[in-house]
Amino acid sequence: MERRTKVIAIANQKGGVGKTTTVVNLAAALSARKRAVLVVDLDPQAHATLGLGLEKQPGVSLYPVLLGEKPIEDVIQPTKWNNLNVIPSEVDLAGAELDFGAREDRLEMIRNALAPVREAGAFDYIILDCPPSLGIVMTSSLVASDGVLIPIQAEFLAMDGLALITSSIERIRQSVNPSLDLNGIVFTMVNSQTKLTQDVMGEVRNHFGEKVYETTIPRNVRVSEAPSMGTPVVFLDPRSKGAESYKAFAWEFMAKNPTRIDTPVIPPAPPAPATPATTPNS
Ligand SMILES: Nc1ncnc2c1ncn2[C@@H]1O[C@H](COP(=O)(O)OP(=O)(O)OP(=O)(O)O)[C@@H](O)[C@H]1O
Ligand SMILES: [Mg+2]
Structure with a gap:
């Protein structure tokens, strides 16, 4: 089977928009579809690490790899689930801005660290969970990536936040990483169909199209309960609305981002609407 590893950063400088939840559940749903996935937790909060059922361990993160102290293979951890692996985070990464800010290769450091894994081709997807800031970790994650996936909430000022991150993407595209693509935008934590939600979604769809x-x-x-169990909701409660939507999202993601050159992705048809019971009038 021939495959090409895709590196996708899940990023938004705004905090609490569902980045980590999307990383964990997209990765889980892809792994359940037999895609080999590596999650790289780049946030010192380590929520992706914990959400995938791993503990934080000193020295087991991308940090020593960035320092040249360990080969990347030494920090890749399996999870309880097949095809789902993680490079955990640890508190040391909180110092990355200071420790690496003056390095000449700071923009390429994550790309260089990931290069051996990418070239080995053992993974379909490498998914980077970025911290909520436009700092060096997020910037070098974008430099390392083929695409950026932006989770957003349909709220007031959503477009302003998008303008900020898309201009960062554009700057990186024009300088260090011309192949960086806006992979897409996904609405998270969608509440009821309020007018504000619909207006914001309409505005974003008008502007960013497909x-x-x-x-x-x-x-x-x-x-929201799943992280405390250390289990992605797609495994914890696969029939819940949240899990069903993350699984549907993973199909859409795979169809847009094929890695198996020989097997096209054909998403399942959505379930047929329940046939209404025949009434005397129908
Ligand atoms: N679809 C959802 N339904 C309910 N709660 C959600 C949903 N998505 C995320 N949450 C909750 O919202 C909070 C923020 O989500 P998450 O940690 O994924 O955001 P984040 O963007 O990664 O945050 P940070 O910027 O701090 O890294 C978490 O408590 C999470 O459990
Ligand atoms: Mg997060």
Whole structure:
């Protein structure tokens, strides 16, 4: 089987928009579809690490690899689930801005660190969970990536936040990484269909067109409970609305980002609407 590894950064400088939840559940849903996935947790909060059921361990993160102290193979950890691996985060990464800010290769450092894994071709997807800031970690993650996926909430000022990150993407594209693509935008924690939600979604879709994923992720209590169990909601409660939407999103993502050169991705047809019971009038 021939495959090409895709590196996707999940990023938004705004905090709490569902980046980590999207990383964990997209990765889980892809792995369940037999895609080999490596999650790289680049946020010192280590929520992706914990959400995938791993503990933080000193020295097990990308940090010593960036320092040239360990080969990357030494920090890749398997999870409880097949095809799903993670490079955990640890508190040391919090010092990255200071420790690496003056390095000449700071923009390329994550790209260089990931290069051996990427070239080995053992993974379909390498998914980077970025911290919520436009600092050196996020910037060098974008330099390392083929595409950026932006989770956003349909709220007031959503377009302003998008303008900020898309201009960073543009700057990086024009300088260090011409092949960086806006992979897409996904709406997370979608509440009821309020007018504000619909207006914001309409505005973003008008502006970004097909870059906006059709699938949206609803606000769902099972999604918020899953991290404390160290299990992605797509495994914890696969029938919940949150899990179903992340699985549908993973199909859409795979169809847009094929890595198996020989096997096209054909998403399953959505379930047929329930046939209404025949009434005397129908
Ligand atoms: N669809 C959802 N339904 C309900 N709660 C959600 C959903 N998505 C995320 N959450 C919750 O919202 C909070 C923020 O989500 P998450 O940690 O994924 O955001 P983030 O963008 O990674 O945050 P940070 O910027 O701090 O890294 C978490 O408590 C998470 O459990
Ligand atoms: Mg996060």
